[in-house]
Amino acid sequence: MSxxxxxxxxxxxxxxxxxxxxxxxxxxxxxxxxxxxxxxxVFEAKLQTALHIxxxxxxxxxxxxxxxxxxxxxxWVPLALAASLLxxxxxxxxVWKQSRTWDSVESYVADHYSHDGSDMTANATDYLSDQxxxxxxAKLDARADQELAGRIKLIKFCxxxxxRGAHMVVSTDQGPVTVFYMPKTQVxxxxxxxxxxxxxxxxxxxxxxxxxxxxxxxxxENLVSTLRVSLKTGLVDV
Amino acid sequence: xxxxxxxxxxxxxLAEAYSTDLYRYAMWICGNDxxxxxxxxxxxxxxxxxxxxxxxxxxxxxxxxxxxxxEFARTFERKVPPFTDLEKVVIVDNDELEPxxxxxxxxxxxxxxxxxxxxxxxxxxxxxxxxxxxxxxxxLGITKSAVMTQLxxxxxxxxxxxxxxxxxxxxxxxx
Numbered sequence: 001m002s003x004x005x006x007x008x009x010x011x012x013x014x015x016x017x018x019x020x021x022x023x024x025x026x027x028x029x030x031x032x033x034x035x036x037x038x039x040x041x042v043f044e045a046k047l048q049t050a051l052h053i054x055x056x057x058x059x060x061x062x063x064x065x066x067x068x069x070x071x072x073x074x075x076w077v078p079l080a081l082a083a084s085l086l087x088x089x090x091x092x093x094x095v096w097k098q099s100r101t102w103d104s105v106e107s108y109v110a111d112h113y114s115h116d117g118s119d120m121t122a123n124a125t126d127y128l129s130d131q132x133x134x135x136x137x138a139k140l141d142a143r144a145d146q147e148l149a150g151r152i153k154l155i156k157f158c159x160x161x162x163x164r165g166a167h168m169v170v171s172t173d174q175g176p177v178t179v180f181y182m183p184k185t186q187v188x189x190x191x192x193x194x195x196x197x198x199x200x201x202x203x204x205x206x207x208x209x210x211x212x213x214x215x216x217x218x219x220x221e222n223l224v225s226t227l228r229v230s231l232k233t234g235l236v237d238v
Numbered sequence: 239x240x241x242x243x244x245x246x247x248x249x250x251x252l253a254e255a256y257s258t259d260l261y262r263y264a265m266w267i268c269g270n271d272x273x274x275x276x277x278x279x280x281x282x283x284x285x286x287x288x289x290x291x292x293x294x295x296x297x298x299x300x301x302x303x304x305x306x307x308x309e310f311a312r313t314f315e316r317k318v319p320p321f322t323d324l325e326k327v328v329i330v331d332n333d334e335l336e337p338x339x340x341x342x343x344x345x346x347x348x349x350x351x352x353x354x355x356x357x358x359x360x361x362x363x364x365x366x367x368x369x370x371x372x373x374x375x376x377x378l379g380i381t382k383s384a385v386m387t388q389l390x391x392x393x394x395x396x397x398x399x400x401x402x403x404x405x406x407x408x409x410x411x412x413x
Contacts, residue, residue, distance in 0.1 A: 010386075014387070014389040046342060047346065050343045051350070060254060060257055063257055145379040146311075171312065232379075
């Protein structure tokens with residue numbers, strides 16, 4: 001079935017370089033289509049001219065100098081120590097997890113954060129691959145868009161009042177904050193919880209909820225829209 | 239095992255192939271020449287350190303873009319990026335365009351910098367790197383139909399801006 005003019009305009013407006021057979025046929029199907037295609041091509045040429053900026057003349061030479069730096073050799077001793085610590089923390093976490101129930105989201109947030117929140121924040125590294133992030137979130141039927149994924153410094157499974165969730169450390173312009181993603185827990189949106197000189201903001205998501213936790217000097221509101229837009233929840237096929 | 243010479247050769251090939259487009263991309267997302275240079279430098283520094291993890295050369299472009307985008311996100315953690323006054327961004331060109339064309343190009347540039355990132359990001363990935371809609375969807379973690387919509391709207395917004403500024407003739411106020 002051939003496309004109508006409105007569909008064609010939208011297609012070439014989104015993808016002017018599209019040269020698949022159907023689009024090519026449509027381009028030449030009538031003067032009206034042809035004129036729209038020419039107009040799109042003209043605009044594209046202008047766009048390319050506008051985007052074309054010259055990089056600094058010495059950019060490539062500067063980059064080549066990077067390859068003269070030695071590649072850091074991995075020192076296995078700290079890694080072995082870290083692994084031992086991880087085993088210990090995991091074992092302690094398992095005992096903690098199996099022994100806890102919470103009568104409210106507020107007590108869960110305070111108890112969970114007091115258990116390992118500050119340690120996790122302190123141990124959050126600067127490197128997390130997309131795979132590390134998506135592997136955990138996919139198990140929770142969720143996914144993080146780049147805007148959020150690029151700021152996640154640590155992620156791990158954690159208990160929530162209603163089953164498994166995710167514990168994340170996320171960079172913000174006011175320093176790292178902790179986010180507990182609770183896929184099956186409902187909260188009162190916007191409720192603040194205060195404990196141990198920390199505060200937490202509860203946020204309802206499309207599916208489930210999150211608690212954003214930081215020091216009382218940190219403004220947590222700024223992360224709310226990023227979470228709502230970039231944390232895709234309730235996905236069955238991720 | 240990869241030798242140092244082979245490693246350096248691979249790195250230099252990546253730098254030669256992608257540094258210009260990455261610089262352009264960085265410039266358009268941050269609107270600041272110094273920060274764009276820093277972003278590209280930092281991107282290739284991280285790429286050099288992690289080069290052995292890049293198994294598929296065909297994935298190099300997307301890999302570098304991901305590193306750069308993350309590095310840009312991290313600048314908000316390390317420091318507040320310098321404020322960019324869009325009205326004062328001037329990109330120096332050595333080419334010789336007719337005055338009308340030059341005016342139009344400058345208006346388009348202002349329009350691109352003013353676009354919301356949700357429209358600008360896919361547009362740059364398509365127009366600077368030649369990504370397909372499917373590749374953009376994968377890079378940004380959104381659906382292909384959302385990419386198509388955002389690309390269409392991005393161009394429409396630029397066209398409207400161009401017409402509006404062209405009619406009112408306020409070109410000179412931009413610089």
